[in-house]
Amino acid sequence: MVKKTIEEIAIKLSARSFFPFEEPFQPFVDWAKKCSTMGSSPVRLLVHKEKGLFISFRGALGINEYIESPNNSKISAPHVRKHASLLVQ
Secondary structure, X not given: OHHHHHHHHHHHOOOEEEOOOOOOOOOHHHHHHOOOOEEXXXXXXXXXXXXXXXXXXXXXEEOOOOOEOOOOOEOOOHHHHHHOEEEEO
């Protein structure tokens, strides 16, 4: 159901869908670490500042434009420009 929903959103946005369980495997954890809301715990597990330790990523959308981040700064990291991906939780 999640895959179908993400694929439908991708079609509406003229985007590409990525999933952590399909090849070619994408760097979901690396993408998450670039978000201002994510960090690593002392045992190197990802922790969301509001959702805590139990977080998973079901898919991502690859888009061809810059988007404003929640803290009003442009997303300009090279890996984001290359993949132009927005994580979907």
